[in-house]
Amino acid sequence: MSARHIALAGAGIGGLTAALALAKAGFAVTLLERAPVLEEAGAGVQLAANATRVLKTLGVYERVAAKAVFPDAFAVLDGRRGTRLSGGAMGAAAEARFGGPFLVIHRADLQAALLDAVREVPAITLRLGHALESFAAVDGGVALTVRHDGGGDTLHADALVGADGLRSVVRGALHPQATPSFRHRAAWRATVPAHALPARLADPVTRLWLGPGAHLVTYPVKAGRAINLVAVTPDARQAHGWSEAGTREELLAHYRGWCADARLLLEAPERWLRWALFDLDPLPRWGDGPVTLLGDAAHAMPPFLAQGAAQAIEDAAVLAGELAGAGDIPAALRRYEAARLPRTTRVQRAARGMDRIYHLGGPTRLARDLVMRAQPESAVLERYRWIYDWRA
Ligand SMILES: Cc1cc2nc3c(=O)[nH]c(=O)nc-3n(C[C@H](O)[C@H](O)[C@H](O)COP(=O)(O)OP(=O)(O)OC[C@H]3O[C@@H](n4cnc5c(N)ncnc54)[C@H](O)[C@@H]3O)c2cc1C
Numbered sequence: 001m002s003a004r005h006i007a008l009a010g011a012g013i014g015g016l017t018a019a020l021a022l023a024k025a026g027f028a029v030t031l032l033e034r035a036p037v038l039e040e041a042g043a044g045v046q047l048a049a050n051a052t053r054v055l056k057t058l059g060v061y062e063r064v065a066a067k068a069v070f071p072d073a074f075a076v077l078d079g080r081r082g083t084r085l086s087g088g089a090m091g092a093a094a095e096a097r098f099g100g101p102f103l104v105i106h107r108a109d110l111q112a113a114l115l116d117a118v119r120e121v122p123a124i125t126l127r128l129g130h131a132l133e134s135f136a137a138v139d140g141g142v143a144l145t146v147r148h149d150g151g152g153d154t155l156h157a158d159a160l161v162g163a164d165g166l167r168s169v170v171r172g173a174l175h176p177q178a179t180p181s182f183r184h185r186a187a188w189r190a191t192v193p194a195h196a197l198p199a200r201l202a203d204p205v206t207r208l209w210l211g212p213g214a215h216l217v218t219y220p221v222k223a224g225r226a227i228n229l230v231a232v233t234p235d236a237r238q239a240h241g242w243s244e245a246g247t248r249e250e251l252l253a254h255y256r257g258w259c260a261d262a263r264l265l266l267e268a269p270e271r272w273l274r275w276a277l278f279d280l281d282p283l284p285r286w287g288d289g290p291v292t293l294l295g296d297a298a299h300a301m302p303p304f305l306a307q308g309a310a311q312a313i314e315d316a317a318v319l320a321g322e323l324a325g326a327g328d329i330p331a332a333l334r335r336y337e338a339a340r341l342p343r344t345t346r347v348q349r350a351a352r353g354m355d356r357i358y359h360l361g362g363p364t365r366l367a368r369d370l371v372m373r374a375q376p377e378s379a380v381l382e383r384y385r386w387i388y389d390w391r392a
Helices: 013-024 049-057 061-067 091-098 107-119 169-174 248-253 260-267 308-323 329-358 362-374 377-382
Strands: 005-009 028-033 044-047 073-078 084-089 103-106 124-128 131-138 141-148 151-157 159-162 181-193 205-211 214-221 226-234 244-246 272-279 291-293
Touching: 005 013, 005 141, 005 151, 013 028, 013 049, 013 107, 013 124, 013 308, 044 049, 044 107, 044 214, 044 308, 049 061, 049 091, 049 308, 061 103, 061 107, 084 091, 084 362, 084 377, 091 377, 103 107, 103 214, 103 226, 107 124, 131 159, 131 169, 141 159, 159 169, 159 329, 169 291, 214 260, 226 260, 248 260, 272 329, 291 329, 308 329
Parallel strands: 005 028, 005 159, 028 124, 073 205, 159 291
Antiparallel strands: 044 103, 073 084, 131 141, 141 151, 181 226, 181 272, 205 214, 214 226, 244 272
């Protein structure tokens, strides 16, 4: 009997991981990607233990680890005074506590590791420059209309997984009312060569600098040769995508009165890319019949817990686990959704909640800082055990 066939729309971190997981579960996979070339914007991503454990089970972890940095520690700092609010050990200590490594990696390196693995699996057909246009449930599966340079095609599959990101075509058809919600913030991203910074700011430490209305995250990527910066500021512009450049002067205006180290970091990059932050309200349900959603298409969230990609990776593991050996594919997709929805809803809500906590000003900020300073180091990551300790 020939393998059952799953079509995946979108070859982001979610789609690539799901293709590997589904092929491992015995499915033939067609991975459709609208972009003619896969190239991630020049920035980093943090992957916590809940995600790295999945990458291990998929056999792709070693490739990812080869390009990753494993921070020794994390620190939360007062962006204005430069003083430490909290922090703790990471590295082997966090790995032992949460049963998996915590790493930071350049997005292009993560994507290349996943893509190389995908290209080695004969059961996966990757079609770049192929955009899913529409779909319809048909007897025994789903018919897809796909647009590409040479025209259009119809493709038949047993199931369709929409891993097509925030502006998902699949979600748009299933839930036309569920439009992305603008958070009135921009994430500015840049990388700086490590040698251009003082050693105290280019060490293997993840730093989160908090200030009224804005924050800054820094960590090393590219085997420590570069430092990744993410600066989050208020912003009213809704243009979507990484091609939105922003000037250093405009960015720095949001960090007036910040400490010398934070300013030094923010002044270092030649060029910043600006990304308007959108997320989704948690959906009451994801799929229908032979169709479901995965990753940002299902549960886009603000980046304040660094969990968007990690949740897409978790989705991939659960989806493949439910479909493996399933006789009734739509029923397996509903089990996948039932397993994932409460968790991704909780993570989405927690990520939104961090927006307020990170950006407090005035007396509430002082109260937050007192609480942060008072808590023992071991308690900081422990608050997020429910996120990091997840198992498929
Ligand atoms: C500033 C910032 C920092 C972040 N930091 C972290 C972090 O540290 N850790 C973390 O876990 N997450 C982080 N995230 C979140 C993370 O980047 C996303 O959650 C994750 O990349 C989503 O992956 P995805 O595969 O679901 O979607 P996407 O990456 O959006 O991929 C969707 C893919 O689908 C393709 N596509 C779209 N439409 C179609 C179509 N019709 N047909 C075919 N293909 C289509 C697109 O071209 C794209 O390649 C961050 C996000 C931001 C904005």
